[in-house]
Amino acid sequence: MPRFFIDAPLHAGALLDLPDTVVRHVQVLRLKTGDRLTLFNGTGGEYPAVLTTLEKRHATAQLAEHDTRETETPYRVTLAQGIAGGDKMDWLIEKAIELGVTDIQPLATERSVIRLDAERAAKRIAHWQALAQAACEQCGRNRVPRILPIRPIGTWLCEQDTRTCYGWRVLLSPRADSGFDSLPREAPPEPGVLLFGPEGGLTPQEEALAREAGFAAIRLGERILRTETAGIAVLAALAARWGGW
Numbered sequence: 001m002p003r004f005f006i007d008a009p010l011h012a013g014a015l016l017d018l019p020d021t022v023v024r025h026v027q028v029l030r031l032k033t034g035d036r037l038t039l040f041n042g043t044g045g046e047y048p049a050v051l052t053t054l055e056k057r058h059a060t061a062q063l064a065e066h067d068t069r070e071t072e073t074p075y076r077v078t079l080a081q082g083i084a085g086g087d088k089m090d091w092l093i094e095k096a097i098e099l100g101v102t103d104i105q106p107l108a109t110e111r112s113v114i115r116l117d118a119e120r121a122a123k124r125i126a127h128w129q130a131l132a133q134a135a136c137e138q139c140g141r142n143r144v145p146r147i148l149p150i151r152p153i154g155t156w157l158c159e160q161d162t163r164t165c166y167g168w169r170v171l172l173s174p175r176a177d178s179g180f181d182s183l184p185r186e187a188p189p190e191p192g193v194l195l196f197g198p199e200g201g202l203t204p205q206e207e208a209l210a211r212e213a214g215f216a217a218i219r220l221g222e223r224i225l226r227t228e229t230a231g232i233a234v235l236a237a238l239a240a241r242w243g244g245w
Helices: 020-028 088-098 118-139 153-158 160-164 204-212 227-242
Strands: 003-005 015-017 036-040 047-054 059-063 077-082 103-108 168-172 192-196 216-219
Touching (some): 020 047, 077 088, 077 227, 088 227, 153 204, 168 204, 168 227
Parallel strands (some): 003 036, 077 103, 168 192, 168 216
16 A cells, blocks of 8 residues: 655544645556555554545545554664765665664764765755655655754764763774674663764774763674665664564
8 A cells, every 4th residue: 555754734534635746656656536545744653545536736635543553663773874975875764764763863974975065964954854754655664763964973972962862872883892792682771873984984083982972882793894784784683683673
């Protein structure tokens, strides 16, 4: 059944005018009046619906009763990622959301290839947020992760929220002495954060700042993973370890 994110309040029994983006998607899928679909707005649960009107530039859907179904992981984790170049960041965000990440914190680091001014950064965040919504439509999540504003890594590590809001903090580093098995066997009840560098990784100075901010460094093994692989590998491993599938 096709699923669509709606950035608006939803109510059982409502006759909803679908947004233009959803109308175009409905037409691409060649749906027709009477077809069933699922709508969600990111606040939890979803609404089964029926397509009641379909015109060239307009469509409506009748919402049924709210379904409280959720597919979230039993743990909460933010992915703090040094901004990767090309399409790598898009791919990483999409896959991280499929694997259950709660939020994504893009970080500007010394080795980040991409440098964004304020205007371009805002456009990139909007683009990534749209990707997050589309990923939730595809994978069945009803809560859309936030793409947080881009922060310089040094500033972010020194912020009070970074130091106090995460009950556990993990840095992936090929220089670490501890491995993945050093992480708890059971999912921690408090939210956590995973920190990854861009292409080329974090500098020794950035890693030192992270350790000062309470991050425990781990490594996955003898092989060096690409930045777009490392985060996904750890998220998948956590899902297998803590019951996120």
